[in-house]
Amino acid sequence: SSELTQPPSVSVSPGQTASITCSGDKLGVGYGCWYQQKPGQSPVLVIYQDNKRPSGIPERFSGSNSGNTATLTISGTQAMDEADYFCQAWDSDTAIFGGGTKLTVL
Amino acid sequence: QVQLVQSGAEVKKPGASVKVSCKASGYTFPNTALHWVRQAPGQGLEWMGWINTGTNNRKYSQKLQGRITITRDTSASSAFMELSSLRSEDTAVYYCAREWRAPYPRFDHWGQGTLVTVSS
Numbered sequence: 001s002s003e004l005t006q007p008p009s010v011s012v013s014p015g016q017t018a019s020i021t022c023s024g025d026k027l028g029v030g031y032g033c034w035y036q037q038k039p040g041q042s043p044v045l046v047i048y049q050d051n052k053r054p055s056g057i058p059e060r061f062s063g064s065n066s067g068n069t070a071t072l073t074i075s076g077t078q079a080m081d082e083a084d085y086f087c088q089a090w091d092s093d094t095a096i097f098g099g100g101t102k103l104t105v106l
Numbered sequence: 107q108v109q110l111v112q113s114g115a116e117v118k119k120p121g122a123s124v125k126v127s128c129k130a131s132g133y134t135f136p137n138t139a140l141h142w143v144r145q146a147p148g149q150g151l152e153w154m155g156w157i158n159t160g161t162n163n164r165k166y167s168q169k170l171q172g173r174i175t176i177t178r179d180t181s182a183s184s185a186f187m188e189l190s191s192l193r194s195e196d197t198a199v200y201y202c203a204r205e206w207r208a209p210y211p212r213f214d215h216w217g218q219g220t221l222v223t224v225s226s
Contacts (some may be wrong), residue, residue, distance in 0.1 A: 031210050033212045033213070035213070037153075040200060042216040042217065042218055042219055043151065043201070043203075043213070044216075045212055045214050045217055047212040048210065048212035048214075049209065049212070054214065083221060086150065086151050088151075088168065088212075088213070090211060093156070093165055094165065094167070095141060095143075095153040095156075095213075096153065097143075097151040097152070097153060098148060098150070099150045100150040100151070
């Protein structure tokens with residue numbers, strides 16, 4: 001089965017740049033999306049089609065995809081960005097998710 | 107604005123079934139697909155299946171095939187996910203999510219989640 005691999009955790013200091021990677025075969029043939037989830041809340045789309053931001057998502061969130069690896073980058077990270085981040089890709093018409101990365105801002 | 111409102115929390119015994127609803131508003135219901143995603147306590151997101159609310163076509167994850175049924179009621183702008191033969195591992199928060207396809211598919215709106223607890 002198709003899989004997406006993310007690091008379990010990433011730490012960043014306030015104001016610095018955080019990068020979260022997501023690797024998988026399906027990212028080499030299609031686009032990736034990223035979702036932010038804070039404790040007790042539903043996921044929120046922050047990046048789609050590798051690098052597009054939905055309306056309302058701050059410009060400090062950006063994305064890229066090269067080969068089989070997608071990357072979510074948060075520039076000037078703020079305390080409010082502390083959350084779990086999940087990547088997602090498509091395998092035909094089936095969605096697959098990465099295991100999630102806990103971003104800690106300290 | 108687009109909203110997906112789900113039914114309330116459920117407690118079920120092992121072997122029972124649960125049916126969770128997802129009522130959509132703020133857009134034309136038959137124009138998209140609705141997916142179901144679950145999240146066990148402290149775990150990641152698991153895709154379960156989806157329904158095309160216009161054509162009624164459905165697809166389920168191989169893991170849940172045979173236990174999951176997704177339906178829709180276009181007159182009520184609602185979708186439903188029923189999971190049978192529940193076991194403790196099915197304890198999770200269940201989300202419905204709208205798939206928006208222009209120009210490329212993504213889950214742009216999510217329901218608030220429904221906690222299903224399976225316990226004897």
